[in-house]
Amino acid sequence: MRIGDIAAFAAVREAGLAKLLPSKPRIAVGMGTCGSGNGAEAVYSAFSSQIDVRGLAIQLAPVGCFGFCAEEPLVNVWVPGRPLLMLHGVQPSDVAGILNGLHEGAPPPARIVLCKIEEWDHITGRVKYGTGFPDVPNWNEIPFFSGQVKTVLRNCGLINPDDIEEYIAIGGYQALYKVLIDQSPASVIEQVKASKLRGRGGAGYLTGNKWEFLAKAPGPEKYLICNADEGDPGAYMNRNEIESDPHALLEGMAIAGYVTGAARGIVYVRAEYPLAVLRLEQAIEQARAYGMLGTNVLGRGFDFDIETVEGAGAFVCGEETALIASLEDQAGRPRVRPPFPAQKGLTGKPTNINNVETWYNIAPIVTKGPAWFTETGSVKSAGTKVFSLVGKVKSTGLVEMPLGTPISTFIYAIGGGSINGRDIKAVQTGGPSGGCIPADMFDTPVDYETLAQLGSIMGSGGMVVMDDDNCMVDVARYFIEFTQAESCGKCVPCRVGLDKALRILNGFTLGTATHEDIAALDELCRMVRDTSLCGLGQSAPNPVLTSLRHFRREFEDHIVAKRCRAGVCEDLAISPCENSCPLHMNIPRFLQLYKEGRLEDAFLSVILDNPLPASTGRVCQHPCDDHCRRVGLDEAVNMREVHRVIADEVLLSDRFDALAARVAERKLEPTGRDVAIIGAGPTGLTCAYYLALFGHSVTVFDSRPAAGGMLRYALPEYRLPKKVLDREIELIERLGVKFQFNASVGEATTLNDIAHQFDAVFMAIGTWKEAWVYLPGTELTGVMAALPFLEAVSRNDPVPVGKSVVVIGGGNAAIDSARTARRLGADVTVVYRRERKDMPAIPEEIEAAEHEGAKIVYLAAPHRIVGGRSGQVKALEAVRTRPGEFDNSGRRRPVPTDEVIRLDCDTVILAVGEKVDPDFCKASGLVLKEDGTIEVDRYSLESSRERFYAGGDLISGASNVSNAMGFGKKAARNIDKRLMGQKRFPSLIPNFVYGMEPPETPSECRRHVAGELPAAKRVGSYAEVSLGLTAVAALEETSRCLRCDIRSTER
Amino acid sequence: MDKARIGTCWLDGCAGCHMSLLDTDEGIIAILRKADIVFGPLVDAQEWPEGVDVALVEGAVSSQDDLKLAQTVRSRSRIVVALGDCAVTGNVPSMRNGIPTRKLLERIYVEGATVCPGVPTDGVPGLLKQAEPLHSAIKVDVHVPGCPPKANAILMVLGDLLEGREPDLGSKLRFG
């Protein structure tokens, strides 16, 4: 078996090819650790036993992992002459179907077919599988693989890692042979230098230069070490490389042994990777048996052998001097350099250490030459790099891309974007030594220099995607907790400095930190970075320093507002639902009170948290659902509908008077202070309500004849019946709030006039101005904007809507307009330029519109409105679009195509976005932002003018009702604090006593949803569509709550 | 010109720093030309007065009462000086910090008592979990370590502060 000449080599190669491409079908199961973790072993044994039982002529083999971890288990099926088919998500139950199909020459069920490979470039050799299956996409047509260049991973998932002959079959060990036969060590080093290959372990030092040092170092005894102590949490490419293709590592090391004069190689591999250790040891045995390692390698008189050492769990041993110390029977504490390992390494002998992935690039460079290698990648960073793409993206796995690829490509094109529809806000690269890069920098190319400029590093290639649910303070804390625990303890800055940094960061998550702590943390982290002994300490502060740089606001939120928006820092919230609620309603409290049968207390709890509960109970976008822990069990508790039931049971019944009186009892003593509020929309009403409770005298100005703002004039009756809103406003009036209607501030009365009469002013007008798009034909009769249309309908004014309406836009105003136009008897088509999943409107509303017969045309951008002779709209012309590149919002940019569609119509409703009209605050001295919104302090909501506060859409741009009300509530607290000099909000809330025992067994019932009026009954009627929950269903919902507000007694 | 107002107080400590203050001998006379001592163990005032210019605080913050007094001192004084190692580092009082307070109290009032064993519940201020340096409880402007700080160090610091200079202890700086 020992290969000593070219003939023997060729013979083994033939034998290997006969296994890789046998004369019978071959089935290969991906058996990496990740495959096994997903059930690949069961799949393999199912194949094995069925092939046996049926006596099929099929070759079964284990292979490594092809990298698409999210789709495991992966299975390759090949029939001679046909392409290799890659199957995904294969279950043992699929096995029979696959084998049946194979026998009859048919492909496996389409459901599990992922892609095909007709020909594969192993770089050291090519394999032609065959052609056919025109309907199956090629592997690189799958988004996850598109753009990937498999150099390091060239063999992973395709050959059997347990069989050296398959490796030789695809050209393995040819590079070693070539080097031994006709290349001088110096010329090989020159090639590696010319390839500009940089160490893939993180520091990015040029590999060729390192080899040269070792080659020049004197003495017969030298060591080569492969660092496979992959300890970066979030990175696992080395594990997969060794598990899937161990021989490529051995070949790379043997080549280096020859050119540097080292006779011994050591692979230092994590003991936590048992499968990698096993496969590596098997591979070493085989390589020795075939004459690739040991004495007289390939009969060329060269001696080189490799052994493995298992690392015992110390991240710091990724540092080369620490690794060497641990090989010398000492604790893994790094040593100072100089002397460098190339001078004095293991047992004082010259030593070279390279990361696993670096070695995988050697054979391709030797085979194809340095020029081929530098074709890929960026100028300074040649070649490819394997990244582990994990975290909050849809498609996770190992991704090998040319260096210099922008981050956005990884996250959106390959990763498929957000896993759950939340906004992606950052990516963490380089593990605990790296940093967080914010979403607005996702066009950054991934290479050594650019990442370093942003304060991060490439590291070993971890890429962890974070979304809105990740708190960046917590992430920084997490990494410091990690490095603090992994610090060897030798040098003072790392040992004590990280411990103190962790204590300071803990203060942030507990809400006890101060502004001084930010400065102290920053200074301490710089000191640790600049004075630590080794790379661990020098880079450990990176996650904190980058977070402070890019996400400082989150740190400030924890200090000033004592809020963790992501809801991760539990000590800053009552429960996840409360934290996500813009009004911060104590949701578990009202659920429990209602559960205890205390409707009045439940109502009081609700109304003191939220003055418009019946309205929000109908139209809130319920962010609480997304954060409910019950989702881990089945579905979220339907909190919105329960508070609607509680509100309706009181507001719309004869209990109203009694309860209104109980609310009025909460009023604090009159203060004699006067506050003006401009705008009687949800923001202004909320602020007025709380200020009245605080005992201030409140006057609300509004240009319309009644209160409610968007709730009254933009939300259609079928979503929010006005009698409900009227009741809520009545309650606010009973607290003494005065209204001045038809009073347009900025015209008869100016802001300055108001300033003279009041102690504080709160501005809260809505976004009523349509962002009129530039579109030829908007002057035609029959073109109107969505909000005036909805307002006219709500006021029962005559509306000139024809028989056939086109609505342009994809937001809630567009859908409301469409549904309202349907009720007016028109045929309705909504035209939207992106895809459905990109629509900002509430999904349930879109669905309801469709049920009611509205048509929606996606991927069409309006081009012009066509008019007839009379100046009346005749049609809308739109250009078909296709999804293009990803923008930083993670949505694909619509790219126009040549195709134009024409929709005949007589009315066009524009709903492409609403803006603030800031005319009213002219000459008031208020500082405005570019988009016309008012600039305020984000914590107090005070504007640039003292005692002038602003909130709602006026500062955020068009948003939703609950967000707007949240601003109103926050403004009221701050105005009161300013006027009275103390925090008085807690005194408004009575001390509710209610059950604080966690439910023994929460109800196993599934989520109840509100009943709806049948679609057929809706068209032509303004009756409320949603029927709400029944009292019984609401009670059941309260029993589904897991009571996250109750903390364990240990705390 | 009005005379400056100096106050001194003593949290969890041994009074040694106050003894050192007395050790300033006739040096104190120069100080008293520029300032009045308006609060301290030898001053007949029951409550820390408003409008103190320089507050000398000895001792670690160890009990509820210490904390309250420290906060009062802070709110009514312009410059707060942590005087001595206990106020600066926690020093000897902080040597109890690794031990739970319940155990400490039982050791003294139960195991160590010959008559009426039992941890008192009223009449004594509640012990904080740990005895901590003054700056962990309130903002401190000047630290003067030493156990106790030497009399001439105290004199120099007071002199500088009354002259409106930022004191630099230089060679007079010393722990222990």
Added chain:
Amino acid sequence: MTTGVVTALPRVDDQDLTDRIIGDHVGRPGALLGILEELQDANRHKYLPMETLEYVAVRTGIPQAQVYSVATFFTLFNLDPQGVHTVAICRGTACHTRGSRALLQRVKLQLGVGEAVDAAGKTTMTTADRRFTIRTVACFGQCALAPVVEVDHAIRGHVKEQVLIREVETLRKGGAR
């Protein structure tokens, strides 16, 4: 000084095994790591009793203090006996961002385990009855399956809180194994 409970002195066959393990490694790079790893693996309670460390020091000529230093430096080594069942929760980045801390807290609460510090200052979490040991692992390298938990050496991906609790409860009710 040690809290490691000595169950019995090494038996003769244990000693043979120990000698063989030491003999296999001595003189090679990483010898001490290899010896300690194999000895711990061979121990019924998966730990390194003090007399084992002393024996290794004597046989290898490595100073006792150095053996102890290595045994306490690496997280793989235990100086205390381990529970019958092991629940290892990955605290890698991907797992953290997908909620592994909540899993850890939940299981600790479920098993009523507080954190203790062993002889070497390492945090250990073993139930009083030595039935369960909870460990955290820096990263299993299974990040695509986050959050990952290993229960008795079987790795579970995409673990949900309720599912994990049920599984641990089943083990707990399973009685002595």
Added chain:
Amino acid sequence: MTEKVKVRIDGEVIAATAGQTILEVARTNNKYIPALCYMEGLSTVGACRLCMVEVSGVSRLLPACTTPVQEGLAVATTSPQLESYRKIALELLFAERNHVCAVCVSSGHCELQTLAQEHGVTSVRYPYSYPRLPVDMTHPRFVLDHNRCVLCSRCVRTCAEVEGAHVWELAGRGIGSRLVSELQRPWGEATSCTSCGKCVQACPTGAMAEKGWGVEEMTKRRAAVSRLTSMREGE
């Protein structure tokens, strides 16, 4: 063998021998660079990071105790940044354990205390850890107080390199690192200890002391340990 080089320390040109460290050159020329883990006669570990200096042309700070000099090297031993970092390092050491100078036998003769005074540390800005640490009184002549240990490893090196007994090591890791004798045996029971006491003399603080001394009474004879190695080198 002994190649002569010229280096610049704080602007002053100084003749040195290639292979000497910056710290050695500075000390022989009465230039002050603070250090805690360094001790003449022992191997260098570069652990305390107090001796970090600025070297022109090098963007990173370098430890003077392990960086060899070469021709033309220009060193700044102090700068506002270095001073600020040294102060932080000293404060970190104070906050790590329970250094109660007032009741220490080495007070007045303690290198940590002296460094703090020299660098104008008047208070510690970081939260104290207050770890609960034992005092080992088992040895008949000596005492080991972990509360005052700064983990400089001078005792470890003295014992291993000068006495050749290797009784001591640092065990554990990170903030949990502790000095241990043998397998964490009480010092008095350590069979390899020769009771020579050199570790005690090498200790920069009051962590290791002879029994029988009161507060401020214990002075150390560090030079004796250093002299021993230099005498042996002459062998």
